[in-house]
Amino acid sequence: MSAVRRLVVEADGGSRGNPGPAGYGAVVIDAATGETLAEAAEYIGVATNNVAEYRGLIAGLTAAKALFPDAGTTGPDLRVHVRMDSKLVVEQMSGRWKIKHPDMKPLAARAAAILPPSSVTYEWIPRAQNKHADRLANEAMDAGRDGRQWEAAASTAELDAPARTPLPDRGPPGDAAAGAAKARAALAAARGGTEAGTLFEVPTAEEPASPSAEPVAPEPTTLEPTAPEPTDVSAIAGAEAAAASASGSAATPAPQVGWAAAPDLGAPATFILLRHGETALTPEKRFSGSGGTDPELSATGRDQAARAAAHFAALGTVQEIVSSPLRRCRETAAAVADRLGLEVRIDEGLRETDFGAWEGLTFGEVRERYGDDLTAWLADPDTAPTGGGESFTEVATRVAAARDRLTARYAGRTVLLVTHVTPIKTLVRLALEAPAQAMFRMELSAASISTVAYYGDGNASVRLLNDTSHLR
Secondary structure: OOOEEEEEEEEEEEEOOOOEEEEEEEEEEEOOOOOEEEEEEEEEEEEOHHHHHHHHHHHHHHHHHHHOOOOOOOOOEEEEEEEEOOHHHHHHHOOOOOOOOOOHHHHHHHHHHHOOHHHEEEEEOOHHHOHHHHHHHHHHHHHHHOOOOOOHHHOOHHHHOOOOOOOOOOOOOHHHHHHHHHHHHHHHHHHOOOOOOOOOOOOOOOOOOOOOOOOOOOOOOOOOOOOOOOOOHHHHHHHHHHHHHHHOOOOOOOOOOOOOOOOOOOOOEEEEEEEOOOEOOOOOOEOOOOOOOOOOEOHHHHHHHHHHHHHHHHHOOOOEEEEOOOHHHHHHHHHHHHHHOOOEEEOHHHOOOOOHHHOOOEHHHHHHHOHHHHHHHHHOOOOOOOOOOOOHHHHHHHHHHHHHHHHHHOOOOEEEEEEOHHHHHHHHHHHHOOOHHHHHHOOOOOOOEEEEEEOOOOOEEEEEEEEOHHHO
């Protein structure tokens, strides 16, 4: 009898609008060890939730087959257990529900043709147990929103997913083995998992899951945060201690246990940082902060604002708009808001640095007139410009307060912040935990787009910097 290789495929898909900008994610897992063997994700443009879910299933099965192309011939027999939180896809692929929608039929046929039907089983799981694939789908949609493709090297989906803890195949001999077996059984009961042998309860193709007496109507898939199901931590801890005692080893507490132990951080607050369009001062590279003349957009700046508005309208992901109080930002924000049908909120914390006596001057003119002050300013973030302007330290304090205020207000939402060079560089620097001198290592063009995502645990992820592709 040939060996059997058992894999688990977890897949998900979503659409921000249904139909709207959509993407999928899929992960292939070794059923015995819990090891991630492959990941796949893709932004697929405008589509429905169900289309994205089927595309995720197809990607996951394709990745599983690619890992073992000789399975069933010269290689081991392959058994794949698919776990998804889409009731529709699971029931249709299991043959219990008819496929009526014309868009679903070709997708289901593609999925069914990848591997022999007898080698694939399906299971519905709660969304709280599908975090890895869900995060991949969100990463793909975020990438599409930012005008790029998802990249595996940049993915953090596996880090965000709950830890998978495989159980040992065999215990120690004698009475210790019996004790360890009982402990493993208690662990499995507490986790809702298997006793031993594999991390997942993988049914064989000859034993499909029992169909429901009355099919439940499928609900649309969304990617909003869902609270994880409660886990009996005390039962798990006690069982682990019993297992360690039975095997003669000391218990080592793990930071995460099972599928539901990791906190659900939910969707991040995503800030799309749009620098305002050009003013008459921009091409001349003059200091233009909050203490100067408050110039309006030039004709070029108004065109840049219109192009940015068209870009965001095509993406369809901006849910809120917040602007600096300065005129050039308010005019840029208004162009986008008019196109998207949104209101603009003003936040004083997003205004540009007050450059004091340097307002309206070029860098060369400042060096000529205030050389010593400029040298000190470049060397020390606590030094303010000549004439009572703001230091970078003061600006960072103000911007960080605005960040905290806005992330709390817009948790889980995508917000367009229309602001200036210094606030954008500061937000990026703080997200990277970089020193203040990093401010001088970044380039930000007029009407450029940068993106930072803020998660519930306080971590941040810089997704994009100084993108001007929408202006070409």
